[in-house]
Amino acid sequence: MKNLTMSTDLYQINMMYAYYKKGMDRQRTIFDVFFRKPPCGSGYAIFAGLDQVLDYIESIHFTEEDIAYLRSVYPYEEEFLEILRNFRFTGNIAAMKEGTVVFPGEPLIRVEAQVSEAQLIETAMLTMINHQTLIATKAARIVGAAKGDTVLEFGLRRAQGAEAGYYGARAAYIGGVHATSNVMAGRDFGIPVKGTHAHSFVQLFDNELDAFTAYSEAFPDETVLLVDTYDTLGIGIPHAIQLGLAMKEQGKRLLGIRLDSGDLAYLSKLARRMLDEAGLTDVAIVASSDLDERLIQDLKNQEAQITIWGVGTNLITSYDCPALGGVYKLAAVEKDGEWLPRLKISENPTKITNPGYKQVVRFYDRTSDKPLADLIALAEEDIPGDKITLFDPLFPHKRKTIRNYRVKSLLQPVIEQGHRCYDTPSLESIRAYAQEQLTCFSPEIKRLINPHQYHVDLSQKLWDLKQSLIHQERE
Amino acid sequence: MKNLTMSTDLYQINMMYAYYKKGMDRQRTIFDVFFRKPPCGSGYAIFAGLDQVLDYIESIHFTEEDIAYLRSVYPYEEEFLEILRNFRFTGNIAAMKEGTVVFPGEPLIRVEAQVSEAQLIETAMLTMINHQTLIATKAARIVGAAKGDTVLEFGLRRAQGAEAGYYGARAAYIGGVHATSNVMAGRDFGIPVKGTHAHSFVQLFDNELDAFTAYSEAFPDETVLLVDTYDTLGIGIPHAIQLGLAMKEQGKRLLGIRLDSGDLAYLSKLARRMLDEAGLTDVAIVASSDLDERLIQDLKNQEAQITIWGVGTNLITSYDCPALGGVYKLAAVEKDGEWLPRLKISENPTKITNPGYKQVVRFYDRTSDKPLADLIALAEEDIPGDKITLFDPLFPHKRKTIRNYRVKSLLQPVIEQGHRCYDTPSLESIRAYAQEQLTCFSPEIKRLINPHQYHVDLSQKLWDLKQSLIHQERE
Structure with a gap:
């Protein structure tokens, strides 16, 4: 406007x-x-x-x-x-x-x-x-709760219109978030932009591993895999590990996996253990799913093994206020x-x-x-x-x-x-x-x-x- | 945008x-x-x-x-x-x-x-x-609670940016509000626009009655007076009545008074009685002040004498959700x-x-x-x-x-x-x-x-x- x-x-x-x-x-x-x-x-x-x-x-x-x-x-x-x-x-x-x-x-x-x-x-x-x-x-509160972890602003689709998402991304960056998913805000304000893939991406392939592989081929140095499309612990993380090991052999590195549902404390601890046991100690765990400053603080108190937090609705609308x-x-x-x-x-x-x-x-x-x-x-x-x-x-x-x-x-x-x-x-x-x-x-x-x-x-x-x-x- | x-x-x-x-x-x-x-x-x-x-x-x-x-x-x-x-x-x-x-x-x-x-x-x-x-x-809920009364959308200053106010006004109109204060939304969407005056307007005159008179001279057929700048019952309503009677003598009509603070059930009942006793039974009572559908329903249950509701923050942000x-x-x-x-x-x-x-x-x-x-x-x-x-x-x-x-x-x-x-x-x-x-x-x-x-x-x-x-x- x-x-x-x-x-x-x-x-x-x-x-x-x-x-x-x-x-x-x-x-x-x-x-x-x-x-x-x-x-x-x-x-x-x-x-x-x-x-x-x-x-x-x-x-x-x-x-x-x-x-x-x-x-x-x-x-x-x-x-x-x-x-x-x-x-x-x-x-x-x-x-x-x-x-x-x-x-x-x-x-x-x-x-x-x-x-x-x-x-x-x-x-x-x-x-x-x-x-x-x-x-x-709101962003400053969330970033404070994350105690030095990376916080990503992911809220555009739930913002009160495109402009609220746009200036909201700028304000969130002032408040301390590290990057946004909002491409227009990245273009105009120089905010770093981040993004991985959606569940639909996995669904479009015959199986999850094919989807992960396709993503890693397109983004060999920036591969973050969403592991909860079918079954996080049973399939998603094992597939990510399989690909992560293959990438390692090729001298590349799987950057992270993303959890987007389920109990994030429980899942992240198990995920961390599975990754570590596979020798993938440098693969980060990204989490999203209705996060806000109180939940992040609580998850950290419970030693959730998450180091990158994607915050959407609760940040971009300041949901509780x-x-x-x-x-x-x-x-x-x-x-x-x-x-x-x-x-x-x-x-x-x-x-x-x-x-x-x-x-x-x-x-x-x-x-x-x-x-x-x-x-x-x-x-x-x-x-x-x-x-x-x-x-x-x-x-x-x-x-x-x-x-x-x-x-x-x-x-x-x-x-x-x-x-x-x-x-x-x-x-x-x-x-x-x-x-x-x-x-x-x-x-x-x-x-x-x-x-x-x-x-x-x-x-x-x-x-x-x-x-x-x-x-x-x-x- | x-x-x-x-x-x-x-x-x-x-x-x-x-x-x-x-x-x-x-x-x-x-x-x-x-x-x-x-x-x-x-x-x-x-x-x-x-x-x-x-x-x-x-x-x-x-x-x-x-x-x-x-x-x-x-x-x-x-x-x-x-x-x-x-x-x-x-x-x-x-x-x-x-x-x-x-x-x-x-x-x-x-x-x-x-x-x-x-x-x-x-x-x-x-x-x-x-x-x-x-x-x-949200608008439909609020309009429903007002049971046929007029509902005005007043939220622009609390919207999540100008665009949220703009499309929000349009959406609120679809949901059933009768008018908006948002001039741009009025211009582009043809929504009826309404507005009276602020407390600062009263403060800029030597006394409240002068301010009311000045407003009625500028808007002789659309005079709505904000009566709570100094003391609603003690000064504001008496001044409004004084002006309302003067207007009546000149064959004009005071459209309404607006309450913007205090207990709206209590004040509106007293205001109604004061206006009626002065013979100003056709002067409407407009209310604003953190209204939402639940408060409107509750005020109506208590027989608040309000027939026009100005709803701001709670509507334009859908505050509780x-x-x-x-x-x-x-x-x-x-x-x-x-x-x-x-x-x-x-x-x-x-x-x-x-x-x-x-x-x-x-x-x-x-x-x-x-x-x-x-x-x-x-x-x-x-x-x-x-x-x-x-x-x-x-x-x-x-x-x-x-x-x-x-x-x-x-x-x-x-x-x-x-x-x-x-x-x-x-x-x-x-x-x-x-x-x-x-x-x-x-x-x-x-x-x-x-x-x-x-x-x-x-x-x-x-x-x-x-x-x-x-x-x-x-x-």
């Missing part, structure tokens, strides 16, 4: 129209993209999707067909449609780098723009960030050249938004280089360089003072006056950045179930501002 | 190559698309996605860039790459009509093609059918001009596939016009017109004889020798077809939880064939 200008909710267009009618459409505003809860019970998320957002922002324009269609939807004034005809995004956007380990409440993207522009882009931007951050996070609830909230409006902070009140204290033009910083221990905490502060604030007392924004009596840190600012300009001022790094370096950070965070934060909650605090100034606005609203 | 030729798994290309190397790539085959379990515990599914499949099939071709990329993936022989360069789909495809109510095990699509062609298209075709059938089914496990299995191979049936054996009897070149028929009671059962039979079989004894394929002693029926064949040719021979009906008529059928099926099959299982039986001939092949395989 190329031009995504119309990939928006009608209410954005309707608000633009109501603002136009009131002469308010050029009112400058700040909106933040953030989420309240990481997906899948995770302690963190991996930010992804920005590259597509930037392409989208730069390419926004309504075509004549779009204008004609909108005219049929509602009798918008022609002058408004003329504004749409010339519409471009002219604001400024700051964002986290893709691959950043991020936490609830942190502005991932900060949009500073005329309200009409800020509203129009909300939907498409959230769609991209919600989806890709979700899949990158298929949406990240990223939101887009008004943080400030401009009046006479100044930013007036705004918040959205709620009965639920954790749902009250953070007002103002903000920054996000991460404190790293200078000695261990481990992240200590994140701080959301006003953009104008200087962050002290030597010592700071942090406190829990919901329970301010919980305080901790940190020292000996270095500070890293997480938001950086990516769009200036409508134009990209940031080159997306290579996908390899985004992936490396994510992996590097994940290594630094404590294992407690990365636990699959009930992880420790990383500290994301508000600066004193921001906290004070928020309290005073809450007070004001409540009046 | 226009050219989806490369939206496939690498193993399809690799199998094509191995077949080519063996001179088997032109071997004719039959593959069936079917699923084993409807999504979300449903008793049925609504078939959708065919239109995109047909566009895809007709447009398959590898570009020079694709060939160059594949050359970098593996040292495929140049002659094979030349075959890809000229590759077109030349086979025949039969399929159910979009909007058909379908059941586990039924071939939804039957592909008859050279094995290379049949393999290449597997992935993209499954992606489309799995996704769109899933969302259409975000993938349909549609598969693609070899059913027959051609030898000397004859179709030799094939099946895939499994330890699990329900997973053994149905062999042969098949048809699917539905029996309707001539008197009540209600569907009685479906039968999967061999294509060559004549289905008796007056009386037939059906039996459960897993427990053949369970038999029932039906009479006084008419027979409808569900699979029809859609692609002949690579070319579309079927015009997709208008989306309106696909939607009407789905709704019409849903009305005919018994309520037990449509129950949200633990529904009755509709009869999908095998013909005696097909059952006999299957048993003999199982026997053969087991030898």
Whole structure:
């Protein structure tokens, strides 16, 4: 999908129209993209999707067909449609780098723009960030559970459409998977691609060994055989061993066998023993079949002899939690050249938004280089360089003072006056950045179930501002 | 995404190559698309996605860039790459009509093609059918729970990418929703579009009433007001009433108010009473906020005073079951001009596939016009017109004889020798077809939880064939 200008909710267009009618459409505003809860019970998320957002922002324009269609939807004034005809995004956007380990409440993207522009882009931007951050996070959990084993993304046929498979493969790679089966994602993103053969391939030959042999002749250096078409232990593995030995004699090597059904712990242990006893100790065991991070962790706990994991449906859809609830909230409006902070009140204290033009910083221990905490502060604030007392924004009596840190600012300009001022790094370096950070965070934060909650605090100034606005609203 | 030729798994290309190397790539085959379990515990599914499949099939071709990329993936022989360069789909495809109510095990699509062609298209075709059938089914469940109320699809920002939102909106419309917020889906599919305003709209004005007034001035005949920005009962509804009365005096009408948080049963009842007491009995109450079919059913059981339901995340991702496990299995191979049936054996009897070149028929009671059962039979079989004894394929002693029926064949040719021979009906008529059928099926099959299982039986001939092949395989 190329031009995504119309990939928006009608209410954005309707608000633009109501603002136009009131002469308010050029009112400058700040909106933040953030989420309240990481997906899948995770302690963190991996930010992804920005590259597509930037392409989208730069390419926004309504075509004549779009204008004609909108005219049929509602009798918008022609002058408004003329504004749409010339519409471009002219604001400024700051964002986290893709691959950043991020936490609830942190502005991932900060949009500073005329309200009409800020509203129009909300939907498409959230769609991209919600989806890709979700899949990158799911992938990181799965890769974490595999503890250094190879993880392959195999989910395209179960993705929510071809595009979900495509950007999902990219996000999964950022999250740490090693390769994908998705050829288009390989072509466009440079992700390594992997694939073997299906059951139907075996069925098309008179017997399984003929099929295996045919495959190995076509891919002599990359032979991985699917052994469960008829009977894994009785026929499949013996045939694979027979071929593996023949290949060995010819100075070649059978790379692996793939298990795609049955009890993977049981079968992989027997398979390993059978292969080893035949002298094929270097033949890897690949497994697929409804895998996710919990099952992989459990199979590894049971010493399953699997070193390559093909993960499909559960990864590409983030099956147990298929949406990240990223939101887009008004943080400030401009009046006479100044930013007036705004918040959205709620009965639920954790749902009250953070007002103002903000920054996000991460404190790293200078000695261990481990992240200590994140701080959301006003953009104008200087962050002290030597010592700071942090406190829990919901329970301010919980305080901790940190020292000996270095500070890293997480938001950086990516769009200036409508134009990209940031080159997306290579996908390899985004992936490396994510992996590097994940290594630094404590294992407690990365636990699959009930992880420790990383500290994301508000600066004193921001906290004070928020309290005073809450007070004001409540009046 | 226009050219989806490369939206496939690498193993399809690799199998094509191995077949080519063996001179088997032109071997004719039959593959069936079917699923084993409807999504979300449903008793049925609504078939959708065919239109995109047909566009895809007709447009398959590898570009020079694709060939160059594949050359970098593996040292495929140049002659094979030349075959890809000229590759077109030349086979025949039969399929159910979009909007058909379908059941586990039924071939939804039957592909008859050279094995290379049949393999290449597997992935993209499954992606489309799995996704769109899933969302259409979820929509039908939600619309069913709303019992005649209006249901709006609002999920784009939580969709798994823009395309999932786009085709998801189309599928949801087939499943019975009345409108979408997705402007692009409205433009391209003619789906009615709806939208009001966000909380940020209210926040941008000095007070809520000004915001409501501004909105009603822009949309005097379509004013729906979001009343929960500050305090639903204390401020929001009173403001809406104030404006509603003013509009009434001017001979206009406030269409509705929207609740987006809080307890929707409680708030809607109070809101209804407040509106009614003010004489605004014709102001509708729209609700949104994490709705799905079960919550809607429960809210209606509690007599929530809501008549328009905006459903987002749970619909557009089918949150509680975000993938349909549609598969693609070899059913027959051609030898000397004859179709030799094939099946895939499994330890699990329900997973053994149905062999042969098949048809699917539905029996309707001539008197009540209600569907009685479906039968999967061999294509060559004549289905008796007056009386037939059906039996459960897993427990053949369970038999029932039906009479006084008419027979409808569900699979029809859609692609002949690579070319579309079927015009997709208008989306309106696909939607009407789905709704019409849903009305005919018994309520037990449509129950949200633990529904009755509709009869999908095998013909005696097909059952006999299957048993003999199982026997053969087991030898």
